[in-house]
């Protein structure tokens with residue numbers, strides 16, 4: 607665990623490799639949505655474009671939820687998201703709040719993401735389409751929810 611401006615960030619790779627649970631409790635979702643947004647807007651500020659729940663200890667830190675910043679949509683959260691990948695693969699090097707180094711990986715250039723709309727008005731609703739860098743952010747955060755870190759991703763592809 608490390609602290610970034612008062613926000614606790616998980617660095618234990620064994621804990622980070624666990625698959626997150628689907629959220630079904632409306633009250634937890636509401637609480638978590640506020641806490642994740644506060645973490646992104648507060649301590650993390652420009653330090654993070656994305657934050658998966660299991661990188662934090664918020665509400666237990668094992669839920670299928672992440673927050674990200676998008677140029678078009680601003681700060682958005684996704685609850686129990688499902689993604690569909692398309693387009694060509696692109697190579698990109700970037701880091702992660704939970705790791706020390708940067709890693710080069712292959713990513714899809716386009717992604718559609720469907721967030722759970724059952725728990726309105728919490729979480730961001732409906733279908734979103736991202737390309738380029740923001741598509742990579744979505745894939746990076748989805749990987750977190752599935753217990754995959756960027757330092758292990760290359761091995762997953764081989």
Ligand SMILES: [Zn+2]
Nearest residue numbers: 702703704746
């Ligand atoms: Zn990360």
